[in-house]
């Protein structure tokens with residue numbers, strides 16, 4: 001579970017104020033709102049890229065407000081996801097495991113790649129991939145370390161309708177296996193209508209509407 005209370009974050013002149021936000025385990029929260037309303041800043045604060053002036057972020061009972069991004073165990077896929085151009089797709093996906101000196105990296109990478117339909121790309125250089133293929137690799141790289149929380153910032157924005165549908169079908173399958181909470185920023189009305197268990201609307205740095213689907 002993630003619980004945020006009395007959070008205030010400053011980025012330049014912009015102020016994000018989250019009085020109260022809770023999301024249970026295995027929930028998928030869609031964040032929408034106009035451009036410049038603070039959606040990305042909200043995700044970046046949960047990720048630990050910004051430090052709040054006040055307030056708390058509690059994850060599964062632990063106060064992570066001032067934890068470094070690496071300590072939070074959060075998977076992150078933002079719009080400007082960069083893949084490492086000097087490594088194969090397989091090495092990109094396995095990177096988080098390699099720095100943890102994990103064993104059995106090959107099979108874990110193969111498993112997540114099959115689930116996301118990119119196992120045929122593992123020996124390729126990421127520079128040779130299409131936009132949609134790169135996005136799947138970025139998602140595999142985020143999921144391979146089995147984060148409990150996945151932050152998605154418009155990860156499908158560059159895809160055509162069919163590629164979007166296929167990507168969301170795959171992510172939904174992974175989500176339905178359990179053990180994964182997702183917070184997902186989107187401008188796409190169809191994503192917002194068809195995905196998610198919870199929805200929030202941000203305006204001017206504040207949550208103005210919360211919807212929970214039963």
Ligand SMILES: Nc1ncnc2c1ncn2[C@@H]1O[C@H](COP(=O)(O)OP(=O)(O)OP(=O)(O)O)[C@@H](O)[C@H]1O
Pocket residue numbers: 011012013014033034035036037038039040041042
């Ligand atoms: N480091 C920063 N320095 C100055 N201003 C910032 C900084 N980070 C964010 N902002 C400002 O905070 C506001 C919210 O930005 P944010 O990226 O969270 O908006 P958003 O809702 O994600 O917008 P979009 O839908 O256009 O991506 C914007 O006005 C932005 O210019």
